[in-house]
Amino acid sequence: MAAMSADVDLVFKALAAPERRLLLDRLRARNGQTLGELCAHLEMTRQAVTKHLRVLEKASLVVCIWQGREKLHYLNPVPIHEIGEKWIGKYERGRLRALSELKKKLEENENG
Amino acid sequence: MAAMSADVDLVFKALAAPERRLLLDRLRARNGQTLGELCAHLEMTRQAVTKHLRVLEKASLVVCIWQGREKLHYLNPVPIHEIGEKWIGKYERGRLRALSELKKKLEENENG
DNA sequence: TTGACATGCAACCAATAGGTTGCCTATTAT
DNA sequence: ATAATAGGCAACCTATTGGTTGCATGTCAA
Known part of the structure; x- marks a missing residue:
């Protein structure tokens, strides 16, 4: 195996x-x-x-x-699973934080 | 946005x-x-x-x-999230079935 | 205002990727 | 035995990629 x-x-x-x-x-x-x-x-x-x-x-x-x-x-299916778990998983953890950071910056940039 | x-x-x-x-x-x-x-x-x-x-x-x-x-x-983080959801997700669904199919075939091949 | 700094743009180059054609080998079916 | 089928291997070509160097532009600081 x-x-x-x-x-x-x-x-x-x-x-x-x-x-x-x-x-x-x-x-x-x-x-x-x-x-x-x-x-x-x-x-x-x-x-x-x-x-x-x-x-x-x-x-x-x-x-x-x-x-x-x-x-x-x-x-x-193992390698695809691992990519999902190990690699994408890392980015899922900080996801919402990163998204709000980005949105905030974009708004600052438009208005400011 | x-x-x-x-x-x-x-x-x-x-x-x-x-x-x-x-x-x-x-x-x-x-x-x-x-x-x-x-x-x-x-x-x-x-x-x-x-x-x-x-x-x-x-x-x-x-x-x-x-x-x-x-x-x-x-x-x-959105595109990475989407890859995870839409693309990797597809493969996660049939994952265990595909894995057992593969193992079975590999064993057949070694023993047979 | 002049110099330094942060970045962009374009031309160029070597290596790799993605495809082709042509031919060879092994297995199956008649 | 022979022909047809399934696939491998190698040479070759072209487009793309990943990097370089050289120079231009816009912004900040002295």
Whole structure:
């Protein structure tokens, strides 16, 4: 059960491309798809999709399992969960304070 | 009070660089810093930092207010909150199911 | 008013990302 | 056995990114 979580930086970088977030969404809708299935209806060559999937894999967002000549892709929810818990969580804590600071400054700036 | 939230893609792209996440962390520690302050102890020219800050600004993660010749930078917590709610939230819902699917497949693969 | 300070703007450069094409390998089905 | 299918690998191209340097502008302080 190794490498369920991953380097935060790899995860953020992987999530930065809309094509890759789309692939994750596809897997969320139906897990365990082959490369061919993931390619369908995408305006890209198979090789390009492979590259995106490799980025997702390096970030541990996707785990691949070979079954004969087919490569099945499974979503690993752990890294996304961790980003939510550890990274976004930090900002949630000071959130309301930061928001009111910002609003106050913006008003000062308009009126003053 | 315009543009508190932002295009999800711009936010993800802005968060993809560790330098920019560091800048956000700095502002979380002390809000309202000037460009000069944000540059201190960074191994980069002022102009490079400016570019990173512009990316954060375009993503509405940072809001700037001019005060004389100084540009103050404020953290806007809204986009991060929205990413957490809308995007990460989607994956949290199916999380435990996806995790057990994955583990099952991994075990099948090892033993079978 | 003159100098120092805070920042902006533009041109330029190297590295990386994202895509393509072409060809190779392994597995399945006829 | 052979053909079709699923996918990998490598070379290549272009656009973008992340940084630099040099110079210009506006504000504050002596």
